[in-house]
Amino acid sequence: xxxxxxxxxxxxxxxxxxxxxxxxxxxxxxxxxxxxxxxxxxxxxxxxxxxxxxxxxxxxxxxxxxxxxxxxxxxxxxxxxxxxxxxxxxxxxxxxxxxxxxxxxxxxxxxxxxxxxxxxxxxxxxxxxxxxxxxxxxxxxxxxxxxxxxxxxxxxxxxxxxxxxxxxxxxxxxxxxxxxxxxxxxxxxxxxxxxxxxxxxxxx
Amino acid sequence: xxxxxxxxxxxxxxxxxxxxxxxxxxxxxxxxxxxxxxxxxxxxxxxxxxxxxxxxxxxxxxxxxxxxxxxxxxxxxxxxxxxxxxxxxxxxxxxxxxxxxxxxxxxxxxxxxxxxxxxxxxxxx
Numbered sequence: 001x002x003x004x005x006x007x008x009x010x011x012x013x014x015x016x017x018x019x020x021x022x023x024x025x026x027x028x029x030x031x032x033x034x035x036x037x038x039x040x041x042x043x044x045x046x047x048x049x050x051x052x053x054x055x056x057x058x059x060x061x062x063x064x065x066x067x068x069x070x071x072x073x074x075x076x077x078x079x080x081x082x083x084x085x086x087x088x089x090x091x092x093x094x095x096x097x098x099x100x101x102x103x104x105x106x107x108x109x110x111x112x113x114x115x116x117x118x119x120x121x122x123x124x125x126x127x128x129x130x131x132x133x134x135x136x137x138x139x140x141x142x143x144x145x146x147x148x149x150x151x152x153x154x155x156x157x158x159x160x161x162x163x164x165x166x167x168x169x170x171x172x173x174x175x176x177x178x179x180x181x182x183x184x185x186x187x188x189x190x191x192x193x194x195x196x197x198x199x200x201x202x203x204x
Numbered sequence: 205x206x207x208x209x210x211x212x213x214x215x216x217x218x219x220x221x222x223x224x225x226x227x228x229x230x231x232x233x234x235x236x237x238x239x240x241x242x243x244x245x246x247x248x249x250x251x252x253x254x255x256x257x258x259x260x261x262x263x264x265x266x267x268x269x270x271x272x273x274x275x276x277x278x279x280x281x282x283x284x285x286x287x288x289x290x291x292x293x294x295x296x297x298x299x300x301x302x303x304x305x306x307x308x309x310x311x312x313x314x315x316x317x318x319x320x321x322x323x324x325x326x327x328x329x
Binding site for chain 1: 246
């Protein structure tokens with residue numbers, strides 16, 4: 001399978017000109033830039049590991065509301081990692097939720113004992129958080145948008161949201177995406193992570 | 205030539221075929237969780253649509269299929285299926301079993317397929 005066929009069945013490339021309103025164009029472009037850089041670094045490792053003839057490792061954001069990365073080898077000895085747009089949007093929403101607590105009173109909670117009497121089978125996500133973890137229908141962004149709109153965060157935090165998105169997406173790329181299946185063992189990610197995850201300056 | 209086993213694809217519904225084709229397309233893909241049947245069907249639909257022109261050229265350009273489809277005598281579904289298997293067999297590198305794809309083409313409708321203009325012609329025009 002070639003790259004374009006693989007992209008097509010993965011849902012097509014995300015289109016910067018028709019993004020859902022829940023992610024600002026500037027933040028999308030910022031994450032894209034991070035992923036392009038990651039793709040360059042991964043490609044060097046991919047060629048070193050896969051041997052003569054190996055090409056590039058592409059990282060492509062797809063127009064999909066799913067939240068898990070997928071990867072595949074291509075016929076021309078390139079490889080590709082697909083990162084759904086839904087993955088980026090969920091990361092942004094979680095960053096915004098987290099930043100609501102910035103500067104607020106700190107409360108330390110004690111985690112309950114392991115013999116918690118409430119059986120795991122009865123655990124439920126809070127209803128409002130379900131869109132973050134549900135399989136949504138393709139390009140059904142409404143539920144994520146509703147959750148995002150309920151987050152009361154001053155616009156002043158947008159640069160911090162962008163920074164957290166960068167760190168989160170790169171962390172998830174290194175730890176959760178199936179990079180080892182396309183020839184980059186997770187143990188080798190550490191050398192890449194130093195270059196990718198090095199935090200940029202927070203605005204606060 | 206369609207075998208008896210191939211014919212069993214004709215007994216599958218379009219939804220079942222899409223799941224089967226989607227599974228074949230995702231066979232070489234890696235992920236952290238299983239793909240749902242709904243996503244497999246979506247994958248199959250996207251692949252089918254994006255390759256429709258190629259299928260149309262292979263199938264509708266076949267004189268045998270033209271005769272069976274538009275000739276004076278209506279051909280049986282099984283005979284048409286066998287002809288479609290043969291026509292698609294000429295395509296190289298199909299990532300799904302030809303018999304399953306052929307059955308899906310039959311579900312799509314040969315008359316509809318061969319009556320539609322090439323998508324690429326539509327775009328160009």
